[in-house]
Structure formats: C-alpha cells, structure tokens
Amino acid sequence: MNADILYSLLIIAGLVSVSAIACRRGALVPGRMQNAAELLFGGIDDFICGILGPKGRRYTPFIGTLFIYILCMNLAGLVPFMKSPTSNWSTTLALALCVFAYVQYSAVRELGFLGYLDHLFGRPRGIVAFSVFIPILMFFIHIVSELIRPISLSLRLRSNIWGEDMLIGVLSGFGIKAVPLIVFSMGIIIIGAVVQAVVFSLLTTIYFALVLTHEE
Amino acid sequence: MKQETYSYIKILGVVIFIPFAVGIGPLLGFFTGLYLVKKFSLGPYVIFICITLGFLSGVFETIRIIKFIFRETKK
Numbered sequence: 001m002n003a004d005i006l007y008s009l010l011i012i013a014g015l016v017s018v019s020a021i022a023c024r025r026g027a028l029v030p031g032r033m034q035n036a037a038e039l040l041f042g043g044i045d046d047f048i049c050g051i052l053g054p055k056g057r058r059y060t061p062f063i064g065t066l067f068i069y070i071l072c073m074n075l076a077g078l079v080p081f082m083k084s085p086t087s088n089w090s091t092t093l094a095l096a097l098c099v100f101a102y103v104q105y106s107a108v109r110e111l112g113f114l115g116y117l118d119h120l121f122g123r124p125r126g127i128v129a130f131s132v133f134i135p136i137l138m139f140f141i142h143i144v145s146e147l148i149r150p151i152s153l154s155l156r157l158r159s160n161i162w163g164e165d166m167l168i169g170v171l172s173g174f175g176i177k178a179v180p181l182i183v184f185s186m187g188i189i190i191i192g193a194v195v196q197a198v199v200f201s202l203l204t205t206i207y208f209a210l211v212l213t214h215e216e
Numbered sequence: 217m218k219q220e221t222y223s224y225i226k227i228l229g230v231v232i233f234i235p236f237a238v239g240i241g242p243l244l245g246f247f248t249g250l251y252l253v254k255k256f257s258l259g260p261y262v263i264f265i266c267i268t269l270g271f272l273s274g275v276f277e278t279i280r281i282i283k284f285i286f287r288e289t290k291k
Contacts, residue, residue, distance in 0.1 A: 050222060051288060144273035148244060152236040160232075199229040206281055 004085040011072045011085070040068075044201075051205050052212060059208055062102060066095065067201040070157070074193030077165045078186060086196075087162040089154060096150035096157075099204045104146070107211040119211075153203055160196050164189045223289045230285050237281070238274040245270025 022037040030038060044064040049056045070086060077084035085091045108116050122138030129135070167185055171178045249266030252258055 047222065140269055141273045141276055144241065144244065144269055145277045148237060148240050148270075148273055148277060151244065152233065152240045155240065156232065156236045195225075195228065195232075198225055199232055202226060202229040203233060203281075206284055209284065210280060 003083060004088040004091055007076055007082055008073065008085045008091060011069070011076060015068065015072060047201075048205055051202075052209050055212060056205070056208070059106075059205070063201050063204050063208075066099070066204060067197050070095065070200050071193060071197035074161055074164075074196055075190065077161065077168065077193075078189060084161045084165055086157055087165045089158045092154035092158040093150065095200075096154035099153065099207065100146070100150040103149075103204075103207045103211060106208060110212055149207060153200065157196055157200055160192060164192050226285050226289060230282055233281065234278055237278045238271075241270035241272075241274025241277070242267045243270070245273075 019037070022033045025031075025034075027034065041060075041064060044067060045057065045060045048060050048063055052059065073086045073091070074084055076082045077087065107119070111119055120139050120142045121135040122142065124131075124135040124138075168182065168189065171182045171185055174181075245266035245268070246263060248270075249263030252262050252266070253260060
C-alpha cells in the first residue's frame with residue numbers, strides 16, 4: 001500500500017476515535033474533551049455561516065470535516081517517520097474533486113438544471129440574450145473556470161505542503177547543528193499548515209457561495 | 217475569533233489563490249488545445265484560442281472571488 005494512503009487511513013482512524021470519545025457522553029455541562037470539540041465546531045460553523053448565511057449550516061459538516069482532515073494531514077509531516085499525505089497531488093486532487101462534485105450537485109439542486117445552464121451562459125438578459133456570441137463565450141469561460149477550480153485548489157495545497165516537507169527534510173540532513181533552525185522552521189510550518197487548511201476551506205466556502213448567492 | 221481576524225484570513229486566502237488561478241487557466245487551455253490538435257488534426261490556432269480562453273477564465277475567476285471577498289469584508 002502507498003505510504004500516503006496508509007498515513008491518510010491512520011489519520012482518519014485517529015480522528016474517528018477522538019470524535020467518538022468526544023461525543024460519547026454528550027453532557028449539558030461539557031467535559032474537557034467535549035468543550036474543546038464544541039469550541040472547534042462552533043468556530044468552524046461561525047466562519048462558514050459568516051460567509052454563506054444561515055443556509056450555510058447545511059455545508060458545515062462537509063467543510064468542517066475537510067478542514068480538520070486537511071489540518072491533520074498537513075501536520076503529519078512534523079511527526080517523525082511520517083510524511084504529509086497532502087504533499088502528494090493524488091491526495092489533494094481527490095479532495096478537490098470531492099469539492100468540485102459537491103459544488104456542482106449543490107448548484108443543480110439549488111438552481112435546477114435549466115437554472116444552472118442559465119448560470120453557465122452568464123444569465124443573458126435583454127439584448128445580450130439575442131446575441132449568440134456573448135452567451136456562448138460566457139458558457140466556455142464558465143466551463144473552463146469550473147475545471148480550473150479543482151486543479152488550482154489541489155496544486156496550491158500540494159505545492160505549499162510539499163515545500164514545507166522538503167524544508168524539514170533538507171534541514172534534517174544537516175544533523176545536530178541545524179536543530180535550532182529546525183525548531184524555528186517547525187513553528188513556521190505549523191502556521192503554514194493551519195493557513196493552508198483554512199484557505200482550502202475558505203475557497204470551498206466561496207465556491208458554494210458563488211453558487212448559492214447566484215453570484216455573477 | 218474576532219471578525220477582523222476572519223477578514224485577514226479571507227484576504228490571505230485570495231492572495232495565495234490568485235497566482236494559481238491565473239496561471240493554471242492558460243496551462244489547462246494549452247494542454248486541452250494540444251489534445252484537440254492531435255486528436256482531430258486541427259490547425260495550431262486552436263491552441264492559441266484555448267490558451268486565450270483559459271487565461272480569460274482565470275482572470276474572470278479571480279475577479280469574481282476578489283469581488284466576493286471585498287464585499288464580504290465590507291459587511
């Protein structure tokens with residue numbers, strides 16, 4: 001089995017175990033674990049609903065899961081003998097394709113098939129609707145834009161995390177002398193890992209928003 | 217988290233996203249054009265059209281996201 005898949009499965013198992021323990025006994029006065037989980041989920045929900053409005057709560061589980069999963073995969077590179085699964089393009093592309101498929105599905109569900117086609121043609125109204133060239137041009141531009149999204153989303157995450165992993169790898173090669181530099185780099189890498197996970201979730205939220213708010 | 221922090225994160229996200237969105241459009245166009253030229257024995261102008269389309273899509277995508285973020289930040 002590929003090491004990235006193995007590490008991803010390990011992270012999934014860890015997250016499932018932690019979630020099961022945190023949610024096992026839902027008490028009115030939460031314990032330490034439940035409190036931390038509620039704080040995290042509350043923050044993610046606020047972030048998503050802040051952009052998508054109350055309708056966005058429907059997407060909180062999907063985007064929140066993506067955020068936590070990506071964050072853990074990004075940070076896995078800091079664990080000795082492990083490597084971030086997100087430094088492999090296959091992993092990030094799979095995640096981006098999930099986002100792509102869900103956004104398209106939500107768009108069709110929200111706008112209807114004809115409404116979605118209308119959206120792809122750039123909502124031609126008035127005199128523009130009678131000109132054939134502009135709606136067709138908009139259609140192709142929209143199609144290419146939709147195809148760009150999973151590639152840019154996945155490549156951005158993969159490239160940043162791969163760079164961070166390479167930095168740690170190269171610095172480790174210098175031996176004991178590089179320990180202060182490695183510790184300093186680890187701080188930067190932790191910040192980078194959080195930022196990359198947030199940016200992935202943010203862009204996913206924006207893609208949903210562009211569909212749900214009929215953005216043009 | 218403070219609302220101001222959310223705004224900074226949003227702007228940071230856009231700044232990181234822009235080069236990828238603008239760069240990948242023409243690349244995608246180039247490879248699509250190359251495939252079409254080889255598959256259907258078309259002229260090389262198809263590659264140029266596809267690259268232009270890819271570039272336009274990247275720019276449109278970037279403008280849409282920047283507009284959205286700035287409107288959200290102003291709220």
